[in-house]
Amino acid sequence: MKLYSPSTINELKKRHGFRLSKSLGQNFLTDKNIIDTIIEKSNIGEKDLVIEIGPGIGVLTAAAAEEAGKVIAIEIDRNLIPILKETLREYDNIEIINSDVLKTDLKEILEQNREIRGQKTGGIKLLGNLPYYITTPIIMKILEDRVPADSITIMLQKEVADRIKSAPGSRTYGALSVAVQYYCTVAHVANAPKELFVPQPKVDSTVIRLDIRKEKPVQLNSEEAFFAVVKAGFGQRRKTLLNALTGIYGLTKDEVAAVMAAAGIDSVRRAETLSLEEFAALANTIRSYN
Ligand code: SAM
Secondary structure (H helix, E strand, O other): OOOOOHHHHHHHHHHHOOOOOOOOOOOEEOOHHHHHHHHHHOOOOOOOEEEEEOOOOOHHHHHHHHHOOEEEEEEOOHHHHHHHHHHOOOOOOEEEEEOOHHHOOHHHHHHHOOEEOOEEOOOEEEEEEOOHHHHHHHHHHHHHOOOOOOEEEEEEEHHHHHHHHOOOOOOOOOHHHHHHHHHEEEEEEEEEOHHHEEOOOOOOEEEEEEEEOOOOOOOOOOHHHHHHHHHHHHHOOOOOHHHHHOOHHHOOHHHHHHHHHHHOOOOOOOHHHOOHHHHHHHHHHHHHHO
């Protein structure tokens, strides 16, 4: 069965009386090339465990199962479960879980899957083509919870992918770029124009792979201070850092100026020009100041 074919999607919908849910972001991939590229660039090894978020009718799930030791697919829509059971029935290495990924304990799932068929599980690869409105919360939840995965290969609204990838000085560089780049290195996988989906969404997508860093790129005295500085700095993008940071931890403008001088950062600079290292220097100095 060609799961990526629009006629298969229609036939399954009819036979199972399935209605697509707009609110669950159900736009299914119908392009074999992009499916192959996503799977290839996910670097899935034969001993790996893949956790797929939002399998839909199972196009990526089936392709991932060809490469992986095991695939666990987490799908929120219970109406898709009978369809998935049918489309994936040939595979004995796929487990389908009917739940909301935001309420699912991924660490617990990994804990229960330390072995695949009696052998130590290799890498942990996360995969997902998700509704746009939950992509950022899911990425941040996985990173902040420190789910011990190697990578997350994910389809995103192009504009959000641009924000995640962008470098200091760019218009799209912001708190999301700094947060994701603190935890991961970011690789571009593929462009996915809206024509590749059924039904067609309003915007184009991009697939990126986040390789989770084994070691942090900067030394921090306090992660909490780092994220507080990033949040305050970008909270008022148009302001200079001196103004944007005044009030943080109860510091006066003069005290913030002193912190910035001690961190070696010119007080007229704006958050969007600061590198990870400079945010770290600022956070470490602020932390020792209050
Ligand atoms: N992976 C399929 C594909 O590429 O064709 C389907 C992608 S579709 C954009 C998103 C899928 O995520 C849908 O099947 C939807 O029901 C599911 N989904 C939406 N919110 C979810 C959540 N919170 N937890 C798990 N799955 C979710």
